[in-house]
Amino acid sequence: MGTTGASKYLRADAGVKEYLAMAAELTDKRLMEILPGGDAVPHTLAEAMRYLTLAGGKRLRPALALAAAEAVGGGWGEVAEVACAIEMIHTYSLIHDDLPAMDDDAMRRGMPSCHVRFGEATAILAGDALLTLAFETLASMPRKDLAADVVSCVARAAGWAGMVGGQQLDIEAEEMASVSVGDVLKIHSKKTAALIAASVEAGAIACGATERQRAALRRFGEQAGLAFQIADDILDQTSPAETLGKTPGKDKEQNKATYVRAAGLEGAREAAAARCRAAKAELEEFGERAAALRMLTDHLVERTS
């Protein structure tokens, strides 16, 4: 599965588990500083914001942002705000998606969902506050001259044309009698791949990447994001709750537009592998500096949770 190779954060023979653990540690430490603390007012809102954000997420997106930074010669110092902001956006989307009016899920990251723990009103507000804090965090990045570009990249990916739009399409697809592979790809591109692509693109922008590097990493992220979501669809069908950390089999039960529903389990496995290859093909120009990105890409489709 490769090693981190040229990463300056780990010894040369470290693998993807070590890389993810390192990125998670950096992210968690920084998020604890960014999120409102124990003496914040209103206290309940601060607690709800911290609850799921600090509940041991896999931090795949921060790891991708860091690996993209490394691919263009940067590091954590440049991308910490991007990594934490995108993780807060990801977390807010989970909180709102779990609401009764949306996917109505009572379990997340192995714990009661935010609205089960704090009530619906506070869960809605905690999501709103995390999204807002994400942009405040981006605006505090060291290179002020690049902040407008980074905010723009992340907002486009998270908004109506990206993640939020994908969630809307996802909900609308529940009413459809059948979904094609094309329908599923459109939803997955917006709902999942857009924010994953923004993790790597914004990570690169924050390090002063060239336009050409940005474009290559965006294309990489779109393919890797699709591979990730197809793998997620497969895991929902094949994993037990204790591994998954959320309610399994919900996709089928809710008539979700999944790749497995459109193409079968074997078709989904082949598609994930193909997207994974397409993603890695975009990394050629980065040479050894993209070692961590390559390793993470393989992990996206080989993971078990």
Added chain:
Amino acid sequence: MGTTGASKYLRADAGVKEYLAMAAELTDKRLMEILPGGDAVPHTLAEAMRYLTLAGGKRLRPALALAAAEAVGGGWGEVAEVACAIEMIHTYSLIHDDLPAMDDDAMRRGMPSCHVRFGEATAILAGDALLTLAFETLASMPRKDLAADVVSCVARAAGWAGMVGGQQLDIEAEEMASVSVGDVLKIHSKKTAALIAASVEAGAIACGATERQRAALRRFGEQAGLAFQIADDILDQTSPAETLGKTPGKDKEQNKATYVRAAGLEGAREAAAARCRAAKAELEEFGERAAALRMLTDHLVERTS
């Protein structure tokens, strides 16, 4: 009630109604360009985003942003993005506040609330998308070098320490047997005054205002914002639905922490007038260029809807 005086947008004898109408026209025109249009995907989400945003809001916050720009020698060219972004943030907050899990209000701006018209899931997502688009819009402002400061100012005012935090306190206060004037001021400061203060402060930042000017306008906005919300509490008690455009008397029915509840109708009227005077005292150093801001401040407490 004064005239626009030094405003370069209106003839010298124009009043506050003309100033508001002019700001509303500029804002509506720009919002129609910014918001996703008829051919956007997903269509329902785009429609829900436009629904309340373009439903003839009073555009007080855009007018304040423009007047603040004028106070520091700028104009619409510099503050259009700030004005539209803050109006989108204001609209998203109304959409989420009206949800059944929050204030449960079926009527807004004289029409069915967003969730009544489009369903709860789409209303939640439309709010999320408007908030995200607000930051995308701020990042597109002409002075890229000032974007980080503007995003930071608006996000702080809209987030957990400001508007969202105020909404949380507001909900929690419904369970309280009694509220003091101090409790009410804390809620109003966060829930309403913070975003109004950000309208003028971010408007000034976008025009390259000095630190001293920013600070004076922030203090002005905090006082003006409190005056505005106290006036709102009074209107909720004294206005019929057709004038108000939303369900009147809801505050009392829902046991809301209002200034009228804490201090009585007469006490509220006196407090609004006092905050109005305190706000205008902050404008002295801006001389004639703050004519529009002074006129708007009087209007905040004298309005009937």
